[in-house]
Amino acid sequence: MLKYTELVLDHFKNPRNMGRMEDADVTATEGSIACGDMMTVYLKIENDRIVDIKFESYGCAANIATASMMTEVVKGMTIEEAKKITWKDIVERLGGLPQIKYHCSNLAVDTLKKAIEEYEKSLARK
C-alpha cells in the first residue's frame, strides 16, 4: 500500500528544479529504462559551490519527489557539504516514504554523488 506524506505529494506535484540545463558544468545519469527508473542530474558549480541544479526523472512519484527534495537541499551547498548528504536526510526531510520505495529513492542521492564524482574527475584532469 502506497501512502505518501503531504510533502511528498507536494514535491511530486510541483517538482523544484525540474528540467534540463543546457549550460551545465556536469551531467550524470543513473539507472536504466529496463530497471524501471532513471535519473539525470545537472550541476552548475562556481567556486566549489553548487549554484544551480536541475534534474530529470523517469520513475514513480517517490522517485520524482526525492529528486526534487534533493535538489532543494543541495542547492547552494559546497561540494564538500553536498557529498555528506545521505539518502536518509532526504527521506527524513520528506516526512518519510513507504518502505517499499526505499530502493528507488536512493537513486536521487546516487545520481548526485555520481555528478560530483564526474566534476572532481574533470577538475583532476585540468
Next chain:
Amino acid sequence: MRVFLDNDRTTKVLPEVAEVVVKYMTEKFARPDGLYESAQEIYDELEAAREFFAKSINASSGEEIIFTSGATEANNLALLGVARANKSKGNHIIISALEHGSVMKIADVLQKEGFEVTVVPVDHEGIIDLDFLEKSIKPTTILVSIIAIGHFVGSIMPLKEVSQILKRQDHRIYFHTDAAEMYAKFPIDVQELGIDLMSVSAHKFHGPKGVGFLYARKGVRLQPIMFGAESYDKRRPGGENVPGVMGMKKAAELAFEEMDQSLQRLRELQEYFINRVESEIEYVVLNGPRGEKRTPYNVNFSFSFIEGEAISLALSLEGVEVATGSACASETLEPNYAILAIGGDHERAHGSIRFTFNRFTTKEELDYTVDKLKKVVSWLRQISPIKPGR
C-alpha cells in the same frame, strides 16, 4: 469531477441494490434453517435466487449454483475442489497465462500438492493459443481453467473453441472459467459454451462485496474447502449471506435488463476513447486486441518514457481513478504479468494504465479523462530524462 475508471477492481453498489440488502438485514433477517415461517420464507427466496442465477446462464437447475464469499472463493472451490476430488483420475491441470492472480496462486498451491500445471500462452492480443492447449492435453488432464476475459488487457477468450477441444478427447476433462469480469456484462450460456464450472463475483456488477457464486454442473465432484454444520448447502457451510445473495440477484436483474444497450453504447464509447487518446497523445500503445475480440469495458494503454505509478497518482489528483501494471505500484515490485504475457517488455508494463468502465460510464467522463491524461502525460514527459529519438 471524480471519474472512477477502476471498475474491474470493484464497482459502486446501486441504490436499488442497497435497498434490497437493507431489507434482508433489518426485516427479513432469518436464516433458512429455522422451523418457523420467517425462516421458511428465506429458504424459499434463496431457492428462487439459485433458480434465477441458474436461468441467467442457462444452467439446468438451481442446485448447480453454490453461493460463496466471492470469486476468489469460487475459484478456490473450483480448482482445489475438482483437483482434490478427482486426483485418482489424473493430476494434470491446464490454465492460461492471463488468469486472475487467484487462479495463478491456486495453481501454484496445486503444484505443491503434486499436480502438474501447464500454462497456455497467449498471442500478442491476449488470446490463448488453442493449438498449444490441444497439444498439452494428456490422459491425466482432469481440469482446464481459462479466464473468460483476459486479465488486465481485456481479451475475450474463445471459450466455445476450448470446450470443443475438450469434448473431442477420449476422457472427460472439466472446464472451468473465471467469469468475474464477464457475468452480468455479456450473455453467457453454459450449455452452448460447454462450461462445467464458472466463478462469479457480485461486486463486479454493482452488487455487494463479499458474495458471489460458483456454477458447478451436476455430476462434477468437488471437495469442499470449508467444512461446517448441517446447513443450506453442504458444499459451502456457514451462516448464509442472505442479504448479499438477494442484493446480488437484484444487481444481476438490473444488469441483464440493460445488457444489450450497455454493450452497444460502451462499444461506441470505447472506440471514441481509444481514438481520442491515439490521435491526441503521441507514443502510446494499446495493450490487448481491438474490436470484437476486446471487452468494451476495458481500455489499456502504455505511455512511453513515463512510469505508471506516477501517471495514476497524478491522474487521481485530478479526480481520475485508474489502475496500472507498473512494477513500482506492485507490492512485489514485479511488472504486470499480463503485459509480459502478450509480449510486452518491462518498459511497456511500466507505462501501462488500465481504464475499466461500468455500464453508467459517460462520454463526459471519458472526455474529462482524456483531457487530464494529456496534461499528466505531457507534464511527466517533461520531467523524464528519456525523450523520443534520444
Next chain:
Amino acid sequence: MRVFLDNDRTTKVLPEVAEVVVKYMTEKFARPDGLYESAQEIYDELEAAREFFAKSINASSGEEIIFTSGATEANNLALLGVARANKSKGNHIIISALEHGSVMKIADVLQKEGFEVTVVPVDHEGIIDLDFLEKSIKPTTILVSIIAIGHFVGSIMPLKEVSQILKRQDHRIYFHTDAAEMYAKFPIDVQELGIDLMSVSAHKFHGPKGVGFLYARKGVRLQPIMFGAESYDKRRPGGENVPGVMGMKKAAELAFEEMDQSLQRLRELQEYFINRVESEIEYVVLNGPRGEKRTPYNVNFSFSFIEGEAISLALSLEGVEVATGSACASETLEPNYAILAIGGDHERAHGSIRFTFNRFTTKEELDYTVDKLKKVVSWLRQISPIKPGR
C-alpha cells in the same frame, strides 16, 4: 406479536449498522488496494477497524485480526490452518463435546487427514471435564479448541482454567476458542484468558451476515484455506468485504457500550423466565447450568411427553420463534448431541426447546412467550398418548 427467540442462530441488523453498510456500499465503495485517494482512505479505515477489534479483546495489535466470511470460516482457518501448518510438531487435537457443528465437522476432516482427535466430555451442566482434558494431553498435542459457551445449552466454559493447564505443559499447545456466542456479549480479554485463536461472527450481535474475524496471536502459524492474488491480508485473499467489516465494527461498538447493563438486565429476565416456566408448567427440565455458569442469553427446557418440532411449529404459529434439539427437526434425524453430551436421553433431546435472547429482549416478549408456551404444551400433551405416571 412476533417474538424472535432464536438469536443464537442469527440476529436482526440494527438500523445504525445498516446505515454504515449502505454508506460503504454506495459511497465509500473503493477497495484498499487502489493507488488513488478513495482507496487509501478505505485502507486506513480497514486498519483502524482491525485496531478496534484488537483493542476490544485486548489483543496486542491489529495484525492479529483476520477478517473472514464468518465464524465457520474462522473455525476452518483456525483448526485446519493450525493443524496443517504444525503437523510436523504433532498430530493430536483436543475439542469439547459441546463444540458448534462446524468444529465437530472440521475435526472429522482432520481425523481423515491423519490427525488424532480427543473429545473432552462435559458434566450434566455442560461444563468440560478439566481433569479429563489435562490427562488427554500428549507430547503430540498441538491444538485445543474449546467453545466459549457450550453449544445449545449455554454453559460458560472455564477458558482460563483451560489455558492454565496448557501453560503448565512442557511444550506449546495452541488454544482456540469459538466465541461466536460470546463476543460482543461478554468482556473477553485474550491475555488474561490465555487465548491464542478466537472465532467471531458479526450476525450474532446485530451485525451483517457473511462477515466475522479470526483473532490469531502473533507467531501462530496458519496455513490458509483459500489462496489468491496480492491483497490486503495474505492470510485471507479475495475482495475485501469493506461494508461488512465496517458494519460489524459499528455493531460491536454499540454492543460494547451497553454490555454491562445488558448482561445485568438479561440475567434478571432469564431468572424471571425460568421461574415462570418452572412454576407454571409441569414436567419440565432445564438443560444446562443455572446462575453464574450460564449465559444470560440462553434458556433451554425439555418438555416431557411431547416432541420439539411440534412445539416449535405450534409456537411459531403463535408468533414465537425458537429452536429445538429434536431429532425430528434435524436433517439427519439425529437427536441433539448437546443434550446427549450432558447426560440426557433421546426423549429429553426430543422435547428440548432453546430460547435465545438478544440484548433488546423484553419482559413483555417473555411473558407472551410463557403464555403461548403454556397453551402449546398443554395442548400437545392432551394429544400425546404418554401421560405422567403411566
